[in-house]
Amino acid sequence: MNLRQLKYFVRVVEMRNMTRAAESLHVAQPALSQQMALLEESLGVSLLVRGVKGAQPTAEGLLLYRHAQTILRQVDSTRSLLSKTADQVTGTVSIGLASSTARILALPLMRRAKAELPSVVLEIVDVPSADLTKLVLQGRIDFSLSPDQQPMQGLLRTPFLRESLFLLAHSSVALPRRSLTIADFADLPLVLPSLPNTLRARLDHAFLTAGLTCNLFAEASTSAILVPAVRSGMAATILPCSAAQPEIEEGSIVAHALDDSLSRELVLCASESQPPTPAVSQVMALCKDEIKRLIDDQAWQGCALLQRGPR
Numbered sequence: 001m002n003l004r005q006l007k008y009f010v011r012v013v014e015m016r017n018m019t020r021a022a023e024s025l026h027v028a029q030p031a032l033s034q035q036m037a038l039l040e041e042s043l044g045v046s047l048l049v050r051g052v053k054g055a056q057p058t059a060e061g062l063l064l065y066r067h068a069q070t071i072l073r074q075v076d077s078t079r080s081l082l083s084k085t086a087d088q089v090t091g092t093v094s095i096g097l098a099s100s101t102a103r104i105l106a107l108p109l110m111r112r113a114k115a116e117l118p119s120v121v122l123e124i125v126d127v128p129s130a131d132l133t134k135l136v137l138q139g140r141i142d143f144s145l146s147p148d149q150q151p152m153q154g155l156l157r158t159p160f161l162r163e164s165l166f167l168l169a170h171s172s173v174a175l176p177r178r179s180l181t182i183a184d185f186a187d188l189p190l191v192l193p194s195l196p197n198t199l200r201a202r203l204d205h206a207f208l209t210a211g212l213t214c215n216l217f218a219e220a221s222t223s224a225i226l227v228p229a230v231r232s233g234m235a236a237t238i239l240p241c242s243a244a245q246p247e248i249e250e251g252s253i254v255a256h257a258l259d260d261s262l263s264r265e266l267v268l269c270a271s272e273s274q275p276p277t278p279a280v281s282q283v284m285a286l287c288k289d290e291i292k293r294l295i296d297d298q299a300w301q302g303c304a305l306l307q308r309g310p311r
Contacts (some may be wrong), residue, residue: 003075005039006068008032009047013065021139070139077277090119091279095287096144098129099223100243101266104300105145109290115285120279128221130196136269142280145287148198149215149267158268161291163240164302165262166255167200168248170233179259182210189217189235191226199264203238206260227253241302242266255302265306 008025012032015021022029040047047061057065076091093113097106107125113122125141132144137154149157167185169175176184186207192214193200207214217235220226223243230237230244231252238258247253268284270276276284294300 001039001042001070005035006072008035008059008115009039009061010068010072011037012048012055013057013061015054018050018057022171022287038139053228059183066138068141072189073142077263077274077280089117089278089282091277092121092123094123094125094141094280095283096125096127096132096141096146098145098147099126100239100282101147102126103144103223104245104294105287105291106168108294109287111181112290113286116286117210119277120283126222126224128194129198133269136212138285139274142276143268143270145266146269147264149265149269154272156270156272159265159306160268160288161266162199162306163242163264164303165202165238165258165259165264166241166252166302167236167238167305168227168230168244168252168255169236170230171251171254172233173254175254175256181259182206182212185256186210186212187215189215191220191229191235191237192216193223193226193239194219194221197221202262202264208263220235238262242300245299245301250261 008021008027011025012018012021015024018029018032022032025032036048043060043064045060046058047064048055049058054260073092073094095109102124106126109277110122113120123141125135127135129147132141132146133149133152133155133234135141136146136151145147145160148171149155151157167175167180169188173188192203195201202213218229220229223239226237226239227244227247229235231247241248241255244253244255248255268288270284291300292305295303295305
């Protein structure tokens with residue numbers, strides 16, 4: 001087993017197709033198939049099932065895939081650590097973002113990173129917020145901006161940003177022109193984040209405290225589903241403005257302030273056991289600076305920076 005075989009194997013699993021994987025790796029398909037056969041032979045297990053649906057990983061293949069991602073990331077980090085000057089900083093830096101945060105931060109950060117760190121490849125991983133910390137601790141991403149992340153063994157966390165939550169509703173929905181109480185929208189159909197989710201838990205508690213029942217229309221694990229549902233007029237939701245900034249600016253969605261002052265914290269999380277490479281450190285600093293710029297330019301609304309150190 002060697003690094004080239006692991007790299008090839010990871011690409012095959014991601015593509016689920018030998019031909020497409022070979023094309024993306026710029027190798028001949030017979031050569032790729034031979035390397036996969038040698039890898040299976042060296043490990044003594046079947047890693048891939050080849051059929052009409054392409055190349056599907058076996059249970060052992062999925063296990064190797066997860067470990068191979070970590071191994072390849074560590075190799076890339078080692079190369080970056082050995083860079084002698086800031087001008088030579090290279091490597092891939094992987095950032096985990098909740099969907100609502102990625103909506104406002106991902107593109108500006110990618111643009112800025114390419115301009116200021118041209119030899120660094122930025123990977124944005126958009127997953128449900130409940131999975132972000134797990135990926136950090138597994139070494140599958142370098143750092144994350146995790147909503148409401150609590151202290152955890154092995155995790156270096158820096159509370160960085162507080163975001164107010166808003167009722168996001170279609171522009172046709174008639175609501176009072178003031179900060180809303182739970183009672184103001186208790187009868188409104190709501191599409192909300194699926195549990196486990198700290199924002200959802202906070203909303204459930206707010207309804208319980210008010211002695212009211214939520215009119216739950218549907219649930220979704222990502223704002224990529226929640227926001228279109230609101231834009232269609234199907235239901236309203238409760239999220240930070242960042243999740244629907246383009247729709248708010250165009251007027252299809254209206255953000256209504258909440259009287260209960262519901263909010264969430266975005267916490268910068270990294271692994272205590274894996275020192276940041278020069279590339280990771282520079283991207284992390286760039287990420288913080290870009291967030292500050294977005295707030296100063298009022299592009300990221302309804303939030304405030306938290307001045308605290310890591311803990």
